[in-house]
Amino acid sequence: MQDILSVIQERQSARGLYDPKHRVARQDLRKILEAARWAPTAHNMQNFEIVIVDDTTVIEAIGNLTYPLSTTFIRENYQQLSFSEEELLRKKVGLPASHFPPALTTPAAARGEVTGEQENSFVGRAIKSSPVLLIVLYDPARRAPASEGDFLGIISLGCAMENMWLMAASLGIAFHVVSALSGDEVEKEVKGLLDIPVALKIAFACRLGYPVTPPAQLRVRRDLEDFTSHNHFGNREKM
Ligand SMILES: Cc1cc2nc3c(=O)[nH]c(=O)nc-3n(C[C@H](O)[C@H](O)[C@H](O)COP(=O)(O)O)c2cc1C
Missing domain, CATH: 3.40.109.10 (NADH Oxidase)
Known part of the structure; x- marks a missing residue:
């Protein structure tokens, strides 16, 4: 135990x-x-x-x-991402971008421009x-x-x-x-x-x-x- x-x-x-x-x-x-x-x-x-x-x-x-992944999910999820170990350790919250498919980790994802057919x-x-x-x-x-x-x-x-x-x-x-x-x-x-x-x-x-x-x-x-x-x-x- x-x-x-x-x-x-x-x-x-x-x-x-x-x-x-x-x-x-x-x-x-x-x-x-x-x-x-x-x-x-x-x-x-x-x-x-x-x-x-x-x-x-x-x-x-x-x-x-x-x-399917909604545009809202993709946009809001982007806000939680860190792009390096250092960034994640500094922020102390969120997830590494490497957890997600590359299309979800681009600036276009942040702007809500990655739409529709993205599938998990x-x-x-x-x-x-x-x-x-x-x-x-x-x-x-x-x-x-x-x-x-x-x-x-x-x-x-x-x-x-x-x-x-x-x-x-x-x-x-x-x-x-x-x-x-x-x-x-x-x-x-x-x-x-x-x-x-x-x-x-x-x-x-x-x-x-x-x-x-x-x-x-x-x-x-x-x-x-x-x-x-x-x-x-x-x-x-x-x-
Ligand atoms: C309400 C809730 C929903 C979650 N949904 C998912 C999910 O859909 N997919 C996933 O991979 N993790 C999901 N998680 C796990 C969290 O992402 C995870 O707990 C957080 O990143 C901390 O990581 P850890 O569980 O390894 O400590 C969820 C956690 C909670 C509490």
Whole structure:
């Protein structure tokens, strides 16, 4: 059993390909789902459903869908990019541009001029390599009491995500959150493939498995004093 802070620090996004033949043991999957089960949720609404997909034909079909990238995504994503390790280390937030296809890292992308047909084909390949996917659903009609835009309900889904992610990390199982399944067209197709009721929404999907090559990415974080204040907002002190 690792101590909790080291699990938190070692948890990471494993975006590469997984070995589809290396299955996730059922007892490990149960522990990951158990972690979701005990996640805190607003008003203890437990506002999620999870579809476990381990049928290779269904995973293949989900992977074969088209994952379009919107101009808005491309433009706003550009703002989060760093073009060198030095830049990323200095900014302490965001992602290396090398994570993304070259077309998404040009000045034209920043100006919102990269449009239309850009497709995130890597997502499909990554999905197809996964021995198991978890599709996390919620019912937008069942919002947390008096929570505008179901802000609290959405946070609750994040709690379930993090619990599962930490459990997977502690078991040495790679985990990758995939938001692309919530895009309108893709979501409709996935819901059709999995018989998901029309009224439910896909919050996010997770790929679980064992990477072909271990993720070796520079991960940065702000320092404590970059986001904490002591007694008065803006009173930055080293903790
Ligand atoms: C709500 C949410 C949505 C995310 N969506 C994606 C996604 O669609 N694709 C992806 O590769 N990573 C996604 N991530 C992972 C983040 O990019 C990642 O956690 C962040 O860059 C920090 O890297 P780390 O997980 O390795 O610490 C998501 C994370 C969260 C919390």
